[in-house]
Amino acid sequence: MIQATGYAAKHSFSRLRPxxxxxxxxKAGEVEIEILYCGVCxxxxxxxxxxxxxxxxxxxxxxxxxxxxxxxxxxxSRHQVGDMVGVGCMIDSCRHCEPCEAGEQNYCEGPxxxxxxxxxxxxxxxxxxxxxxxYGRDNTYGGYSDVIVVPEDFVLAIPDGLRPEVAAPILxxxxxxxxxxxxxxxxxxxxxxxxGFGGLGDMAAKLARAMGAEVTIFTRSEEKLxxxxxxxxxxxxxxxxxxxxALKGSFDFILSTVxxxxxxxxxxxxxxxxxxxxxxxxxxxxxxxxxQQRAMHRTSIAGxxxxxxxxxxxxxDFCAEHGIGPDIELIAIQDINDAxxxxxxxxxxxxxxxDMASLKLEEAA
Amino acid sequence: MIQATGYAAKHSFSRLRPxxxxxxxxKAGEVEIEILYCGVCxxxxxxxxxxxxxxxxxxxxxxxxxxxxxxxxxxxSRHQVGDMVGVGCMIDSCRHCEPCEAGEQNYCEGPxxxxxxxxxxxxxxxxxxxxxxxYGRDNTYGGYSDVIVVPEDFVLAIPDGLRPEVAAPILxxxxxxxxxxxxxxxxxxxxxxxxGFGGLGDMAAKLARAMGAEVTIFTRSEEKLxxxxxxxxxxxxxxxxxxxxALKGSFDFILSTVxxxxxxxxxxxxxxxxxxxxxxxxxxxxxxxxxQQRAMHRTSIAGxxxxxxxxxxxxxDFCAEHGIGPDIELIAIQDINDAxxxxxxxxxxxxxxxDMASLKLEEAA
Numbered sequence: 001m002i003q004a005t006g007y008a009a010k011h012s013f014s015r016l017r018p019x020x021x022x023x024x025x026x027k028a029g030e031v032e033i034e035i036l037y038c039g040v041c042x043x044x045x046x047x048x049x050x051x052x053x054x055x056x057x058x059x060x061x062x063x064x065x066x067x068x069x070x071x072x073x074x075x076x077s078r079h080q081v082g083d084m085v086g087v088g089c090m091i092d093s094c095r096h097c098e099p100c101e102a103g104e105q106n107y108c109e110g111p112x113x114x115x116x117x118x119x120x121x122x123x124x125x126x127x128x129x130x131x132x133x134x135y136g137r138d139n140t141y142g143g144y145s146d147v148i149v150v151p152e153d154f155v156l157a158i159p160d161g162l163r164p165e166v167a168a169p170i171l172x173x174x175x176x177x178x179x180x181x182x183x184x185x186x187x188x189x190x191x192x193x194x195x196g197f198g199g200l201g202d203m204a205a206k207l208a209r210a211m212g213a214e215v216t217i218f219t220r221s222e223e224k225l226x227x228x229x230x231x232x233x234x235x236x237x238x239x240x241x242x243x244x245x246a247l248k249g250s251f252d253f254i255l256s257t258v259x260x261x262x263x264x265x266x267x268x269x270x271x272x273x274x275x276x277x278x279x280x281x282x283x284x285x286x287x288x289x290x291x292q293q294r295a296m297h298r299t300s301i302a303g304x305x306x307x308x309x310x311x312x313x314x315x316x317d318f319c320a321e322h323g324i325g326p327d328i329e330l331i332a333i334q335d336i337n338d339a340x341x342x343x344x345x346x347x348x349x350x351x352x353x354x355d356m357a358s359l360k361l362e363e364a365a
Numbered sequence: 366m367i368q369a370t371g372y373a374a375k376h377s378f379s380r381l382r383p384x385x386x387x388x389x390x391x392k393a394g395e396v397e398i399e400i401l402y403c404g405v406c407x408x409x410x411x412x413x414x415x416x417x418x419x420x421x422x423x424x425x426x427x428x429x430x431x432x433x434x435x436x437x438x439x440x441x442s443r444h445q446v447g448d449m450v451g452v453g454c455m456i457d458s459c460r461h462c463e464p465c466e467a468g469e470q471n472y473c474e475g476p477x478x479x480x481x482x483x484x485x486x487x488x489x490x491x492x493x494x495x496x497x498x499x500y501g502r503d504n505t506y507g508g509y510s511d512v513i514v515v516p517e518d519f520v521l522a523i524p525d526g527l528r529p530e531v532a533a534p535i536l537x538x539x540x541x542x543x544x545x546x547x548x549x550x551x552x553x554x555x556x557x558x559x560x561g562f563g564g565l566g567d568m569a570a571k572l573a574r575a576m577g578a579e580v581t582i583f584t585r586s587e588e589k590l591x592x593x594x595x596x597x598x599x600x601x602x603x604x605x606x607x608x609x610x611a612l613k614g615s616f617d618f619i620l621s622t623v624x625x626x627x628x629x630x631x632x633x634x635x636x637x638x639x640x641x642x643x644x645x646x647x648x649x650x651x652x653x654x655x656x657q658q659r660a661m662h663r664t665s666i667a668g669x670x671x672x673x674x675x676x677x678x679x680x681x682d683f684c685a686e687h688g689i690g691p692d693i694e695l696i697a698i699q700d701i702n703d704a705x706x707x708x709x710x711x712x713x714x715x716x717x718x719x720d721m722a723s724l725k726l727e728e729a730a
Contacts, residue, residue, distance in 0.1 A: 052657070099638055107638050107662055109614060122661075129613075183663070248494075249474065273464055273472050276665065283657040292417070292648040294668030296487075297472055298548070300641065301667075303660030 001025065002032065005359065006145025007333055008060035012050035015337045018362065019058055021141060026073035026149050033085060033150065038143035039064025039169040039328075040352040042199065042259040042281075045340050047119055052283060054127075056119055062143025063089040063117040064168040064353075066158060070147070078152045084164055086156040086316065087148060088171035089306045090114045092135060105154075106179075106306045110134065118142025144333065146359055156313050161320035169199060169326040169351040170319055171312060177204035177255060178315035179307030180278040181211060184253050188212030193254035193270060194233075197224045198343075199351040200257035200281055203326055205233050207315070208255075210322040216247070218267070221346070244270065249297065256281055263287040264301060268294055276300040326351045332358035366390065367397065370724065371510025372698050373425035377415040380702045383727065384423055386506060391438035391514050398450060398515065403508035404429025404534035404693075405717040407564065407624040407646075410705050412484055417648065419492075421485055427508025428454040428482040429533040429718075431523060435512070443517045449529055451521040451681065452513060453536035454671045455479045457500060470519075471544075471671045475499065483507025509698065511724050521678050526685035534564060534691040534716040535684055536677060542569035542620060543680035544672030545643040546576060549618050553577030558619035558635060559598075562589045563708075564716040565622035565646055568691055570598050572680070573620075575687040581612070583632070586711070609635065614662065621646055628652040629666060633659055641665040691716045697723035 001022045008019040026032045044061035046052060065087040069079050079085055093100050094110020108114040111130045112121035120140050125133040142148075158167045177200055186192055192213040194204045201217060205228070208215045215233040219225070228235030236243045244266055251270045256262070259281040267277055268289065279286070279301065289301060307315070319325050327350040331339050339352045366387045373384040391397045409426035411417060430452040434444050444450055458465050459475020473479040476495045478487035485505050490498040507513075523532045542565055551557055557578040559569045566582060570593070573580045580598040584590070593600030601608045609631055616635045621627070624646040632642055633654065644651065644666065654666060672680070684690050692715040696704055704717045 104638075109638070109662075113661070129610075245494075273469075273474070279656045280660065283660060285653040285655045288650040288653050289666075290650045291644045291668045294666075295645065295648060295670040296478070296668070297474075298667065298669050300665040301654075301659075302663065302665035303656045303658075304663050305660040 002147055002149070004145055004147050006060050006141060007336055008058040008141070008144070009048045010058050012048070012055065016048065016144070019060065023147060023149050026071055028074040029076060029151055030073040030149050031069050031076055031079050031085070031152050031155055032071040033065070033067040033087065033148050033155070034070045035065055035067040035143055035146055035148060035356050037066045037165045037168045037356060038062040038354045039172065040336070040339055040343065040354065041172050042343060045343060046259070054119070054124065056139040059119060060141040060144055061118050062145065063087070064171045064173070065117070065143035065148060066164040066168045066171070076152050079155055079157070084158040086158050086167055086171045087117060087143065087150050087154065088156065088175060088312050089117055090309070091117050091140065091150045091154050094134065103310050104308045106308055116140060144336065144354065146356060154309060156309070156316055159317055159320035162316065162325060165330060165353050165355070166325040166328060167316060168353050169203070169328065170316055172306065173199045173203045173326060173351060174207070174315045174319065175307035175312045176200060176280050177257065178207050178318070179311045180255055180280060180304040181207055181253070182311065183304065184276055184278060186211050186213050186253050190214070190252040191216070191250055193218060193251045193267065194257060195254065195262070195267060196257040196259070196281060197221070197228065198257065198259070198346070198348065199326065202350070204255050204257055205231050206324045207318070209233065210318065210324055238266070251275060253278070258282055260284065261286055265290055265293065268299055268301070271297060271299045273297040274299070276302050278302045278304045280304050328353045330355045334358060334362070367512055367514070369510055369512050371425050371506060372701055373423040373506070373509070374413045375423050377413070377420065381413070381509070384425065388512060388514050391436055393439040394441060394516055395438040395514050396434050396441055396444050396450070396517050396520055397436040398430070398432040398452065398513050398520070399435045400430055400432040400508055400511055400513060400721045402431045402530045402533045402721060403427040403719045404537065405701070405704055405708065405719065406537050407708060410708060411624070419484070419489065421489070421504040424484060425506040425509055426483050427510065428452070429536045429538070430482070430508035430513060431529040431533045431536070441517050444520055444522070449523040451523050451532055451536045452482060452508065452515050452519065453521065453540060453677050454482055455674070456482050456505065456515045456519050459499065468675050469673045471673050481505060509701065509719065511721060519674060521674070521681055524682055524685035526688070527681065527690060530695060530718050530720070531690040531693060532681060533718050534568070534693065535681055537671065538564045538568045538691060538716060539572070539680045539684065540672035540677045541565060541645050542622065543572050543683070544676045545620055545645060545669040546573055546618070547676065548669065549641050549643060551576050551578050551618050555579070555617040556581070556615055558583060558616045558632065559622060560619065560627070560632060561622040561624070561646060562586070562593065563622065563624070563711070563713065564691065567715070569620050569622055570596050571689040572683070574598065575683070575689055603631070616640060618643070623647055625649065626651055630655055630658065633664055633666070636662060636664045638662045639664065641667050643667045643669045645669050693718045695720045699723060699727070
């Protein structure tokens with residue numbers, strides 16, 4: 001057993017507080033990682049507050065984890081002790097379904113779907129068609145902690161060109177936007193729209209630019225307009241009727257990163273014929289969509305969730321190669337509750353990353 | 366000038382009544398068609414009642430027209446006097462935009478979009494970015510009449526193997542379902558779901574069966590279950606939780622033919638990964654869709670409207686080749702207002718087709 005410590009919520013109405021717990025020693029094929037940094041994702045807040053109705057408590061979030069391999073179980077070959085590595089949203093999948101065989105673990109169709117880095121299987125026993133939990137774990141504790149043990153093939157290599165604290169948000173915000181940009185074939189010269197300009201929107205804009213696309217960011221915040229320009233993107237305020245009219249029928253792909261219910265109708269009219277809006281931010285019911293606009297140009301609205309392990313490695317390497325990454329602000333774990341408030345206010349365009357040294361200082365104190 | 370007569374509504378609250386009017390003589394490239402049959406489409410009722418807010422009165426519906434060429438303008442080469450021909454939802458398009466160049470006139474992006482067989486351009490002057498009407502016609506009178514004049518390349522050849530009255534609904538209900546089945550690549554062995562079992566659902570099921578698909582029809586009407594079996598389709602009652610659970614994640618394509626607001630959430634869970642629900646019936650806001658279900662399997666909801674001229678000819682030939690067609694009931698035009706009531710009751714699975722001989726009897730009287 002490994003003695004571990006982290007920050008967790010005991011109830012949906014609780015603040016995150018220190019929690020001591022145990023992790024299993026690494027088994028064959030697993031690595032033990034000393035966590036150095038963990039990004040703060042909007043979904044951490046949804047989960048802590050039980051806004052999807054599936055939270056298991058205590059809830060210890062964190063799925064943008066970067067650290068060093070401290071110990072390797074038997075037969076580990078992909079990573080060595082001392083390597084800088086990352087862990088994203090998944091730590092396992094069924095490994096046998098068609099999507100898993102195709103390397104798309106994020107669409108695992110096993111009885112419990114994939115095993116999330118925190119909060120356990122995506123399909124817990126009560127939601128599973130078999131009524132069972134094939135992972136044998138009801139709850140998993142995420143990266144707001146000092147150590148984690150993960151099967152080596154769900155562990156990513158952090159390229160030398162990326163600072164580890166910058167790499168952390170790429171493991172969720174990065175791959176969540178990279179995967180749909182690739183899946184819907186964004187290429188040089190395409191016109192891409194990004195709805196929402198928080199942590200996901202920032203990564204989406206940078207990735208699409210690096211793919212050679214012409215990027216337009218749609219935001220509700222006037223303060224963010226100049227930030228968009230700094231990224232080489234055009235910025236449009238939601239509600240700017242004249243701008244929307246001028247952009248009608250001009251986009252090859254639109255990615256919605258808004259993390260809550262929103263109205264896609266103004267954006268449907270911006271798509272070229274046969275093109276798609278992919279929604280990655282909101283995992284809840286959206287505003288009603290008028291099918292008339294969609295039908296007139298045979299457009300689609302799709303969902304997409306994170307990305308595969310292979311895509312996660314790809315986006316890390318892509319960011320290192322193109323010299324891009326999220327804008328981050330390091331915080332101490334003791335400031336996590338305040339950080340949540342700021343994220344919820346919607347004004348944060350950068351990504352908070354917890355410097356886990358702060359947790360070690362606490363342990364030492 | 367051609368003296369014509371038909372049935373039209375003068376206001377949104379009016380019954381359809383006889384109307385005498387004039388049509389222009391066929392110009393170069395146009396043919397004059399003596400109308401023998403015209404199908405009754407659910408959208409005729411939407412339009413007459415101004416439920417899309419764009420109706421021009423008097424409104425003379427009808428876009429499932431079959432008749433004989435009576436006269437040909439100069440330089441007409443595709444059709445000859447005496448030919449049995451059809452006219453569907455469009456009688457012209459801009460002919461210059463990218464979709465028109467690609468032969469997809471139904472997605473015309475010209476300043477007024479396509480010219481509908483009745484009710485004029487899809488984008489009237491007040492909706493057009495140019496503020497003009499390039500067709501020079503504000504209102505067009507449809508097939509609830511004795512004669513129509515149409516550019517020859519928007520006129521379809523009715524194959525010998527199809528009875529003309531059966532061919533009529535293929536011109537809208539047929540192509541509206543054929544086009545998305547083809548576009549989303551339905552093939553031998555695919556599992557296809559059809560939501561709604563009225564005129565469109567009936568055609569969709571027959572076409573998908575003829576393409577080699579395994580077809581499941583979803584209906585709210587217990588009375589229609591045996592009808593579905595007669596088509597070689599499985600039938601499932603909407604709300605049958607056990608059936609929906611058993612069908613989870615099993616469909617390659619789902620086509621929704623429901624002509625009004627409805628809830629797609631129960632159907633999103635039935636799709637395989639990366640597959641699509643295409644909505645062709647409802648041209649209005651649908652119930653809110655939960656993006657969580659859509660994201661978990663990267664599924665899409667798309668719209669599709671009618672089909673191209675080439676696809677309309679294809680579906681006519683396909684029906685003749687496979688010996689399929691709509692189940693129809695012939696009515697006299699004097700019974701049109703009663704027929705509308707029956708269609709609105711939702712109990713009509715067959716398609717009403719107006720026998721235009723009834724109009725001639727009226728004229729003679």
